[in-house]
Amino acid sequence: MLNPANEDGKRLKMLQSIENVLQVALAGVLIGVLYGLMCVGLGLIFGVMRIINFAQGEFLMLGMYATLFFGAALGGQYAGAWTPFISAILIIPLIFGFGILLYWLSLNSLSQKRDLSEETRHSAQLVITLGVSLILSNGALMLFGTTPKSTPTEFASSAVTLGPLFGDEILLFINKARLIAAGLALLAVVGVVVLMSKTRLGRSVRAAADDANAAMYCGINIRSIYMITFGLGAAITAVGGGLTASLYSFQPYVGFDFIIIMYAGVVLGGVGSITGSFFGGCLVGFVQQISALVIPQQLQNATIFVVLLLVLMLCPQGLFGKRAERV
Incomplete structure (x- = not known):
């Protein structure tokens, strides 16, 4: 026979997990937009x-x-x-x-x-x-x-x-x-x-x-x-x-913490593409925040590089990079 109290507890726990994931994902999008702007500046020079x-x-x-x-x-x-x-x-x-x-x-x-x-x-x-x-x-x-x-x-x-x-x-x-x-x-x-x-x-x-x-x-x-x-x-x-x-x-010395993020975003998005640099930075911010759900904060940047390597293995030009398009 099902225990209503246990069922309600499981349902509440599942909803809390969903809420946590959505909250972190939302924070990742907002932080990612800021990272994207930083990456646009670097991507323009690069x-x-x-x-x-x-x-x-x-x-x-x-x-x-x-x-x-x-x-x-x-x-x-x-x-x-x-x-x-x-x-x-x-x-x-x-x-x-x-x-x-x-x-x-x-x-x-x-x-x-x-x-x-x-x-x-x-x-x-x-x-x-x-x-x-x-x-x-x-x-x-x-x-x-x-x-x-x-x-x-x-x-x-x-x-x-x-x-x-x-x-x-x-x-x-x-x-x-x-x-x-x-x-x-x-x-x-x-x-x-x-x-x-x-x-x-x-x-x-x-x-x-x-x-x-x-x-x-x-x-x-x-x-x-x-x-x-x-x-x-x-x-x-x-x-x-x-x-x-x-x-x-x-x-x-705060610049050292962000220069790695900026280069990862530019390479992910595709070197030479301003819009690609922006979306690459957005992806970096999203991955960084989402990874906090499962790994310690000290390893968040390591997660970024794992994603970077996977993307470059599948798409060497970056996610939005094209040989003939720069903006």
Whole structure:
């Protein structure tokens, strides 16, 4: 004879498991959108300039600190719930200009040397960007110290309720700060795609990515395009960092934690594809959050690389990569 109490207990346990999975999956989607924005910045530099930029994580770190200080300049960290998000948008011109300056100081002279082989050029770029990464992270350590910072917002302590689902059994909660950050990140990605596909600058960037020599013969200033691309890639990743700063604490070496995620997302999505980089970052965030259900937090990045290897074995071009398509 069936025991009603046991049946109700099993049903309740199953519903709780479903609720936990849905809650984590929802968090994975929102975090994945932020990762996708970061990956778009790296994918733009990597796809157009063929530079493996080890300093990309430091651009994210600078975006976090710039958002913090812009928020203070707007009236204090606790002046308004929207302050961190507004600050994350306002840092775009600052990081864009810094990226252009940094490229001109470190990589511009190397790009002008046509007598170097591709292997020598890539090796020099690796060393230069690694040096820039160390300078920026240690410089930030000297300026800001080791104390973790954050950009608090009232939205972080409130949530939007989704449901009830399946009758009155399941309720899902969406953190408002995550929801707003993901929404702004999605708008930023749409803006980048429109810029690359609908404007003259975007067409010039795509031409330089496909064949720099042919673009040069068509009258495109490759030197300027590379500077703009580097600055834009830095600014995009910095915005992703600024939006993420409202969710997590950060310190000068936080870039190292995210650079692995960004490269995994770019390779997963397909090198050379902006939309692919975005969806690759989304997949990384989703896998990272879902894996927390079954493995310890310390092994979450290992799960990302397992998925990366499986995808590359089945699809060497990445999930969205195509030989003839870049945006």
